[in-house]
Amino acid sequence: MNLFDTIVKPTSIPEIYRTMKHEELEEKVREIKARLGKKLFIPGHHYQKDEVIQFADATGDSLKLAQYSAENKEAEAIVFCGVHFMAETADILTTNQQTVYLPDMRAGCSMADMADIYQTERAWTELTRLFGDSMIPLTYVNSTAAIKAFVGRYHGATVTSSNAEKMVKWALERHKRLLFLPDQHLGRNTAYNLGIKLEEMAVWDPMTNTLEAQVETDKIKVILWKGHCSVHENFTVENIKQVRADYPEMNIIVHPECRREVVALSDFAGSTNYIIDRIQESKPGSAWAIGTEMNLVNRIINQYPDRHIISLNPHMCPCLTMNRIDLPHLAWSLDQIEQGSSHNIIKVDAEIAKDAKLALQRMLDLA
Numbered sequence: 001m002n003l004f005d006t007i008v009k010p011t012s013i014p015e016i017y018r019t020m021k022h023e024e025l026e027e028k029v030r031e032i033k034a035r036l037g038k039k040l041f042i043p044g045h046h047y048q049k050d051e052v053i054q055f056a057d058a059t060g061d062s063l064k065l066a067q068y069s070a071e072n073k074e075a076e077a078i079v080f081c082g083v084h085f086m087a088e089t090a091d092i093l094t095t096n097q098q099t100v101y102l103p104d105m106r107a108g109c110s111m112a113d114m115a116d117i118y119q120t121e122r123a124w125t126e127l128t129r130l131f132g133d134s135m136i137p138l139t140y141v142n143s144t145a146a147i148k149a150f151v152g153r154y155h156g157a158t159v160t161s162s163n164a165e166k167m168v169k170w171a172l173e174r175h176k177r178l179l180f181l182p183d184q185h186l187g188r189n190t191a192y193n194l195g196i197k198l199e200e201m202a203v204w205d206p207m208t209n210t211l212e213a214q215v216e217t218d219k220i221k222v223i224l225w226k227g228h229c230s231v232h233e234n235f236t237v238e239n240i241k242q243v244r245a246d247y248p249e250m251n252i253i254v255h256p257e258c259r260r261e262v263v264a265l266s267d268f269a270g271s272t273n274y275i276i277d278r279i280q281e282s283k284p285g286s287a288w289a290i291g292t293e294m295n296l297v298n299r300i301i302n303q304y305p306d307r308h309i310i311s312l313n314p315h316m317c318p319c320l321t322m323n324r325i326d327l328p329h330l331a332w333s334l335d336q337i338e339q340g341s342s343h344n345i346i347k348v349d350a351e352i353a354k355d356a357k358l359a360l361q362r363m364l365d366l367a
């Protein structure tokens with residue numbers, strides 16, 4: 001599935017879920033949850049809409065949700081309120097007796113779509129010609145199960161934004177250089193924080209099959225895949241200058257999926273959980289401009305009315321694909337489960353799941 005599919009495929013839920021009153025849908029979800037009890041588990045990513053997150057049994061960033069999925073052994077149905085790669089991860093980490101559902105199959109991730117397994121294998125072949133066996137692959141969890149399996153087979157691991165530094169360090173203790181997929185910004189920001197110079201990082205362009213480098217190949221330590229998050233790339237240096245001019249006292253905090261120059265000019269940068277914790281620990285009266293997904297920023301604004309909190313980009317919108325999971329889709333999905341219908345099941349091929357689990361487990365063992 002790619003982003004184009006997620007945009008053009010019509011929604012398949014019956015019209016009745018669209019016309020039902022919000023309160024009726026809420027009541028339906030509440031009742032089904034009560035009836036299914038512990039047989040049902042609903043993990044929800046922090047970027048989900050409020051109308052959905054209110055029903056999550058556990059909320060978290062990508063790392064937390066992967067950990068919860070690995071720990072939960074009693075739920076028969078896991079209804080994942082997040083995006084496709086997260087549901088795949090949950091399927092890989094749960095048992096064969098557990099079934100993972102994604103309430104709307106169009107909930108993909110544009111970043112994960114920027115790397116496919118064919119491009120990855122081709123890149124590895126080309127890069128091996130240049131660098132021999134000196135490389136280890138790391139993939140952000142925001143990638144397909146097939147890419148996680150590739151990384152697992154080549155002795156690498158997955159990373160999330162909350163453990164990226166630890167995982168890059170781990171990789172560089174084992175090999176001289178690493179290939180980091182698919183988010184160039186998280187890779188660059190993380191390597192930079194670990195003291196690797198920007199010129200020691202090259203960029204692999206999967207569209208042209210070329211390596212963009214500033215130095216001779218033997219000096220390259222990190223090869224960054226040319227991918228990005230279309231939400232976090234929308235925070236710019238101009239946004240920072242504007243906030244500094246309008247509110248000189250404001251703290252600027254951003255997610256490391258933002259570009260290097262944006263992170264460099266911010267006061268703080270860290271994963272979704274880091275941002276949440278930092279605001280929670282902040283003093284009443286403090287002022288914050290946040291550079292991350294808008295559903296989360298709006299939730300934080302509502303939770304802390306005694307702080308002055310704004311989005312770093314005043315024209316920001318929520319992540320389009322995260323927003324595909326809405327209350328009608330959640331209610332429909334739960335109804336289908338109660339009726340015993342197989343729908344929107346996320347099942348990763350067993351061979352792929354076996355190798356992808358190696359990559360995930362290496363991360364979970366260290367996290």
Ligand code: 13P
Nearest residue numbers: 061062160161162271272
């Ligand atoms: P984290 O949950 O790791 O902060 O990642 C953010 C994100 O973009 C998820 O899609």
Ligand code: SF4
Nearest residue numbers: 109110111229231319
């Ligand atoms: Fe993908 Fe970015 Fe949306 Fe996360 S916020 S799901 S990385 S597009």
